Amino acid sequence: MKILVCISKTPDTTAKIAFKDNNTKFDTSGVQFIINPYDEWYSLVRAIELKEADPSVTIHLIHVGGPDSDPIIRKALALGGDEAFRVNTASEDSYYIASQIAEVARQNNYDLIFTGKETIDYNGSVIGGMLAQLLQLPFVSLTTKFELNGGAAIVTREIEGGEEIDEVTLPAVISSHKGMAEMRIPNIRGIMGARTKPLKVIDPIEVPELTVTESFELPAPKESVKLVPADQPEELVRLLHEEAKVF
Amino acid sequence: MSVLVFLDQAEGQIKKNSFEAACYGAKIAELMNTQAKGVVLGSVNTDLAGLGKYGLGQILSADQPELAQFDSVRYCEAIAELAEKEGAQVIVLSNNFNGKAVAPRLSVRLKAGLVTGAVDLPDLKEGFVVKRGVFSGKAFASVSIKTDIKIITLNTNSYPVTDQGPAAQVEKVTVQSGTPSIKIKEVKKVVGEVPLSEANIVVSGGRGLKGPENWNIVTDLAHALGAATACSRPVSDSDWRPHHEHVGQTGLTIAPNLYIAIGISGAIQHLAGVNRSKTIVVINKDPEAPFFKAADYGIVGDAFEVVPKMTEAILKLKQAG
Numbered sequence: 001m002k003i004l005v006c007i008s009k010t011p012d013t014t015a016k017i018a019f020k021d022n023n024t025k026f027d028t029s030g031v032q033f034i035i036n037p038y039d040e041w042y043s044l045v046r047a048i049e050l051k052e053a054d055p056s057v058t059i060h061l062i063h064v065g066g067p068d069s070d071p072i073i074r075k076a077l078a079l080g081g082d083e084a085f086r087v088n089t090a091s092e093d094s095y096y097i098a099s100q101i102a103e104v105a106r107q108n109n110y111d112l113i114f115t116g117k118e119t120i121d122y123n124g125s126v127i128g129g130m131l132a133q134l135l136q137l138p139f140v141s142l143t144t145k146f147e148l149n150g151g152a153a154i155v156t157r158e159i160e161g162g163e164e165i166d167e168v169t170l171p172a173v174i175s176s177h178k179g180m181a182e183m184r185i186p187n188i189r190g191i192m193g194a195r196t197k198p199l200k201v202i203d204p205i206e207v208p209e210l211t212v213t214e215s216f217e218l219p220a221p222k223e224s225v226k227l228v229p230a231d232q233p234e235e236l237v238r239l240l241h242e243e244a245k246v247f
Numbered sequence: 248m249s250v251l252v253f254l255d256q257a258e259g260q261i262k263k264n265s266f267e268a269a270c271y272g273a274k275i276a277e278l279m280n281t282q283a284k285g286v287v288l289g290s291v292n293t294d295l296a297g298l299g300k301y302g303l304g305q306i307l308s309a310d311q312p313e314l315a316q317f318d319s320v321r322y323c324e325a326i327a328e329l330a331e332k333e334g335a336q337v338i339v340l341s342n343n344f345n346g347k348a349v350a351p352r353l354s355v356r357l358k359a360g361l362v363t364g365a366v367d368l369p370d371l372k373e374g375f376v377v378k379r380g381v382f383s384g385k386a387f388a389s390v391s392i393k394t395d396i397k398i399i400t401l402n403t404n405s406y407p408v409t410d411q412g413p414a415a416q417v418e419k420v421t422v423q424s425g426t427p428s429i430k431i432k433e434v435k436k437v438v439g440e441v442p443l444s445e446a447n448i449v450v451s452g453g454r455g456l457k458g459p460e461n462w463n464i465v466t467d468l469a470h471a472l473g474a475a476t477a478c479s480r481p482v483s484d485s486d487w488r489p490h491h492e493h494v495g496q497t498g499l500t501i502a503p504n505l506y507i508a509i510g511i512s513g514a515i516q517h518l519a520g521v522n523r524s525k526t527i528v529v530i531n532k533d534p535e536a537p538f539f540k541a542a543d544y545g546i547v548g549d550a551f552e553v554v555p556k557m558t559e560a561i562l563k564l565k566q567a568g
């Protein structure tokens with residue numbers, strides 16, 4: 001079985017969010033980049049678990065980005081991927097990115113493609129669904145459990161106020177949410193091994209961008225908090241009812 | 248020419264955030280001098296003509312049994328077929344679980360640019376520019392859609408719901424439904440609870456509550472308010488509460504009208520999931536807790552004393568009113 005895990009690079013969760021060039025670009029100065037937590041903690045680790053259960057499984061990683069992404073790809077390889085592809089281009093348009101990944105997927109016939117639920121920077125939640133449509137495969141979004149069952153998989157996905165259990169035949173695209181697996185940290189053997197694993201750099205294919213990000217802005221600063229003394233909870237309730245009118 | 252709004256249903260009930268999407272779509276149609284039409288797949292127990300009150304002029308109802316349950320391939324094909332037939336310029340969906348599953352497919356199927364998580368009406372002055380949340384609620388981006396057909400998924404609680412419109416004209420339609428892409432084996436609903444993703448009010452607890460045995464102060468307050476319950480990540484990681492209650496950067500992102508945080512410090516990753524809430528109330532015994540900086544109202548005090556008194560005051564108020 002061959003698994004493709006999509007890896008995105010995002011700012012660290014504590015990064016200061018600021019913009020430059022007249023608010024048209026994210027200011028990366030002083031920002032630490034990490035593997036998107038949904039890709040790392042949930043997708044990649046679940047793929048590694050499948051390989052641990054069945055050593056014949058191969059795991060490929062794919063990332064669309066420039067050479068500055070290589071450290072996070074190496075980290076993903078240290079956790080457990082067998083080899084990685086980096087499509088050497090960048091874009092803020094999901095269709096463009098998904099088309100690059102689909103092209104690599106078409107050449108390698110994967111049984112399973114994992115994406116994270118979303119990235120923590122653009123929060124699009126789009127790549128998985130687009131890949132599924134581009135490759136004409138089934139797609140299960142926001143998956144919290146994934147078990148193989150012959151040529152199919154039994155997956156649990158979140159829905160409003162509950163969950164749904166689906167059977168999906170492979171090949172399929174799965175977007176991973178919390179619950180799929182537990183976070184791991186790479187061990188020394190993994191880190192050493194990652195240095196010699198193949199990281200293939202490939203050129204992008206030509207695809208149009210359907211959207212263009214024009215500018216960014218920060219939310220208006222919050223007015224300072226109205227504190228109510230601890231012995232007057234009734235006053236807080238009154239303010240919420242009469243002033244904020246929230247219930 | 249029209250704006251098509253996908254009205255998502257489960258078990259015959261149209262979901263609340265679809266009404267918000269309808270009002271949003273109706274306003275876009277007005278700005279573009281065209282009509283908004285709702286698409287309902289599967290049969291629903293709702294008076295379809297009555298959905299006109301949200302500003303929809305027409306409802307296209309594909310009341311086919313095979314569309315009763317959501318399937319991203321079938322729903323994508325159905326919406327695409329209707330969009331092509333209607334010559335839709337804009338397609339609006341909710342940014343909910345099903346919206347997230349079908350909108351990306353639709354974007355590829357129709358070669359239509361997609362913006363997910365919109366928080367405001369599109370700006371039509373120069374092209375078609377949609378504002379959306381990015382960096383987990385810490386910023387916004389303005390994204391221009393370059394294609395003829397535009398697809399938008401609307402974040403919950405981003406657009407006011409009004410219900411004064413006249414009845415809609417209902418048209419029964421039949422769509423090609425294709426083959427299912429997945430088999431739904433089971434649907435498990437948490438009964439008797441307000442779904443977190445749709446809740447107007449959310450009461451949330453953190454590690455400050457010390458253990459699951461103390462959660463009654465959270466659930467009592469939630470019941471008094473008709474609210475959903477949520478929690479911080481360490482709380483669900485320790486299995487004090489179920490995983491689906493985890494909000495934040497790595498859990499669910501929510502934007503209720505009222506978010507009450509009890510014994511939660513307000514770490515940046517937690518705030519990322521809740522900072523779009525309209526009103527934030529923080530109960531924390533530490534005056535230095537970072538959450539107070541993001542709060543509208545707060546009490547510096549012991550949750551075990553403060554919260555039961557709040558519940559009592561709310562129940563009293565509800566009895567009186």
Ligand SMILES: Cc1cc2nc3c(=O)[nH]c(=O)nc-3n(C[C@H](O)[C@H](O)[C@H](O)COP(=O)(O)OP(=O)(O)OC[C@H]3O[C@@H](n4cnc5c(N)ncnc54)[C@H](O)[C@@H]3O)c2cc1C
Nearest residue numbers: 453454455479480495496497510511512514516532533550
């Ligand atoms: C990559 C990454 C992703 C993360 N994602 C998330 C996420 O999605 N969601 C999330 O929540 N966290 C997330 N975290 C964890 C986050 O950094 C915090 O550790 C976490 O939110 C803290 O939870 P807490 O506020 O419940 O606990 P603590 O930080 O321990 O805070 C407990 C609070 O309770 C108060 N308190 C104690 N006793 C009382 C009392 N009797 N009455 C009133 N107040 C009291 C204390 O003053 C304190 O402020 C993430 C972390 C990382 C590194």
